[in-house]
Amino acid sequence: xxxxxxxxxxAATRMTETEMRxxxxxxxxxxxxxxxxxxxRFAGMxxxxxxxxxxxxxxxxxxxxxxxxxxxxxxxxxxxx
Numbered sequence: 001x002x003x004x005x006x007x008x009x010x011a012a013t014r015m016t017e018t019e020m021r022x023x024x025x026x027x028x029x030x031x032x033x034x035x036x037x038x039x040x041r042f043a044g045m046x047x048x049x050x051x052x053x054x055x056x057x058x059x060x061x062x063x064x065x066x067x068x069x070x071x072x073x074x075x076x077x078x079x080x081x
Contacts, residue, residue: 005017005020018044021042021043021044022043022044022045022053024042024043025039025040025042025043025050026039026043026053026054026057026059028042029054029059030059032062035066035067035070035071036050036051036061036063036067037067037070037071037074038070
């Protein structure tokens, strides 16, 4: 599924497309709708960089068993495990 955000919305928020993606990723992560790995991918950032972004906003990283299992699955799919 693709979502199109009109340029006028980006202009109204004074955000770039990258910043908007990061804000959406942060919001979904905070609401526990996305795992850390999923949110960092959505934001288009390396996971460590996304963690730094969260830390700069004093947002705790909740990394549980499900996150770990998802990371293991992702690594298997990528052929890294």
